Amino acid sequence: PHKLVWFRNDLRTGDNHALYHACQNSAEHGVIAVAAITPTQWQMQDEAKCRVQFWLANLEKLKQDLAALNIPLRIIHAETNQELPEQLLNLAQQFNVRSLYFNCEYPEYEQKRDQQVEHLFRQQGIRCHTYDSDVVLPPGSVLNQQGFAYKVFTPFGKAWRQLYLQQPSTPLPSPAALPKRQDDVVIKSASYTENGSENYCDKVPVDIGYKNQMGANWNSAFWPAGADDAHRLLQQFVHERSHNYKQLRDFPAKPGTSSLSPYLSVGVLSTRQCIAAMQAYSEDPDWFYSQWVTELIWRDFYRHLLVAFPGMNRWQPFKPEIEAKISWQYDEKRFRAWCDGETGFDIVDAGMKQLHETGWMHNRVRMISASFLTKLLRQDWRLGARFFMQHLIDGDFASNLGGWQWSASVGADAAPYFRIFSPMRQTDRFDPKAEYISRWLPQSQDGPLFAQNSGRPAPVIDYSLERNRSIDEYKNSSG
Numbered sequence: 235p236h237k238l239v240w241f242r243n244d245l246r247t248g249d250n251h252a253l254y255h256a257c258q259n260s261a262e263h264g265v266i267a268v269a270a271i272t273p274t275q276w277q278m279q280d281e282a283k284c285r286v287q288f289w290l291a292n293l294e295k296l297k298q299d300l301a302a303l304n305i306p307l308r309i310i311h312a313e314t315n316q317e318l319p320e321q322l323l324n325l326a327q328q329f330n331v332r333s334l335y336f337n338c339e340y341p342e343y344e345q346k347r348d349q350q351v352e353h354l355f356r357q358q359g360i361r362c363h364t365y366d367s368d369v370v371l372p373p374g375s376v377l378n379q380q381g382f383a384y385k386v387f388t389p390f391g392k393a394w395r396q397l398y399l400q401q402p403s404t405p406l407p408s409p410a411a412l413p414k415r416q417d418d419v420v421i422k423s424a425s426y427t428e429n430g431s432e433n434y435c436d437k438v439p440v441d442i443g444y445k446n447q448m449g450a451n452w453n454s455a456f457w458p459a460g461a462d463d464a465h466r467l468l469q470q471f472v473h474e475r476s477h478n479y480k481q482l483r484d485f486p487a488k489p490g491t492s493s494l495s496p497y498l499s500v501g502v503l504s505t506r507q508c509i510a511a512m513q514a515y516s517e518d519p520d521w522f523y524s525q526w527v528t529e530l531i532w533r534d535f536y537r538h539l540l541v542a543f544p545g546m547n548r549w550q551p552f553k554p555e556i557e558a559k560i561s562w563q564y565d566e567k568r569f570r571a572w573c574d575g576e577t578g579f580d581i582v583d584a585g586m587k588q589l590h591e592t593g594w595m596h597n598r599v600r601m602i603s604a605s606f607l608t609k610l611l612r613q614d615w616r617l618g619a620r621f622f623m624q625h626l627i628d629g630d631f632a633s634n635l636g637g638w639q640w641s642a643s644v645g646a647d648a649a650p651y652f653r654i655f656s657p658m659r660q661t662d663r664f665d666p667k668a669e670y671i672s673r674w675l676p677q678s679q680d681g682p683l684f685a686q687n688s689g690r691p692a693p694v695i696d697y698s699l700e701r702n703r704s705i706d707e708y709k710n711s712s713g
């Protein structure tokens with residue numbers, strides 16, 4: 235009999251609770267791993283091409299890391315989640331699997347998928363074991379004094395830190411250990427390509443029938459696949475740059491942030507490992523209270539919200555009373571201009587060009603761009619959120635939803651309605667020499683912003699007019 239570990243967005247062997255527990259006392263039960271290729275599902279859920287490429291390349295790396303532990307990886311193909319439970323069960327029955335292990339994913343859609351699998355497996359007498367490995371503290375564990383989920387980040391963060399420090403493993407909870415090497419199993423690893431010996435990384439993109447051709451290709455030089463490189467980049471950031479994070483993180487032309495989000499998104503790195511790296515390599519004695527750790531807590535926060543307020547999973551705003559008063563414009567011309575980086579507002583367009591060319595956008599510019607679409611072009615935040623997902627290499631349902639609702643002032647702990655980022659003012663503050671802008675919009679290099687003769691489009695809106703309209707609308711909604 236075997237134990238089966240199902241990998242999803244947790245493509246790592248270290249600090250992987252499902253894998254770790256499956257490997258305990260496994261002398262009589264060989265451990266095998268499985269991952270599912272679901273092209274139509276990916277498309278339905280707006281997975282960006284670069285993210286799929288990155289996920290697949292990391293899966294290949296994971297296969298090697300698992301091989302070092304003597305654990306074979308099998309690949310199953312299912313077009314959508316609908317066929318997935320049956321396919322998984324077929325594999326489980328083929329290898330006489332007695333128990334299934336996996337780490338929870340928190341969006342409702344993924345939870346439903348997992349419940350269907352659990353139901354089917356239970357009917358066949360196969361036990362399922364689930365773990366919280368994608369967060370540092372599981373949803374439902376950080377509650378206010380009345381026992382409810384926090385709706386505002388600052389008290390959440392405070393409670394999160396207190397709880398973290400109270401955890402039993404002192405001085406701090408460490409990531410789960412790498413499991414020990416397993417006894418031999420006769421099963422061989424499979425590859426998702428026809429020819430198992432092909433190295434995916436050498437020939438991107440492999441045609442796996444995934445038709446989302448939008449956006450950038452994965453840049454393997456900037457984000458090399460695999461845990462070894464991810465940890466090297468993590469250590470490098472913590473050692474060399476984390477002390478400057480707070481000062482530099484808002485300047486998009488500077489390498490002030492970690493750029494580790496793609497690894498966190500597909501689970502090659504866990505947040506717990508990031509925190510452990512801070513503990514091990516940061517020179518800041520106060521590292522636990524640093525801004526970078528606060529950002530990692532935001533990631534947990536948005537996951538906790540999805541579980542506590544399930545309506546968010548169905549694209550409902552956290553604050554429907556605000557959204558009810560807003561009349562989104564659904565103006566295709568405006569939306570297209572934003573998508574294409576042709577609004578005539580340089581910092582917005584530069585951000586969209588960065589997104590198109592790399593699959594990533596600096597956080598400050600994500601905020602400016604999302605605020606611009608929702609509050610100045612007055613387009614529905616859901617359009618922007620889906621567009622981001624279709625293009626981001628770090629596309630993450632919870633963080634993206636949170637970021638968009640925050641920007642549109644309809645989220646939990648959202649930006650106040652009167653905060654409308656002025657693209658001009660933001661440029662003055664965070665890109666004063668237009669370094670970021672000229673990197674992504676070479677046309678605007680020599681001319682002043684909005685120069686009509688620079689080959690840049692004319693501004694798509696009258697800034698002051700739209701700003702006032704927007705403020706009026708939001709003001710009425712909250713008054």
Ligand code: FAD
Pocket residue numbers: 483491492493494495496498499529530532533536595596597598600601604622626628629630631633634635636637638641
């Ligand atoms: P760093 O500043 O180095 O932060 C380290 C890590 O903390 C990040 O990798 C990320 O995992 C986490 N983190 C940082 N900021 C946030 C945040 N505000 N919310 C949640 N987690 C955070 N992040 C995604 O991972 N996926 C998304 O799809 C996504 N969509 C966004 C959409 C909008 C409109 C906005 C405003 C923000 C979005 N973010 C998203 C959050 C943030 O922009 C990115 O996490 C960050 O830019 C990634 O760069 P980094 O790895 O250099 O981050």
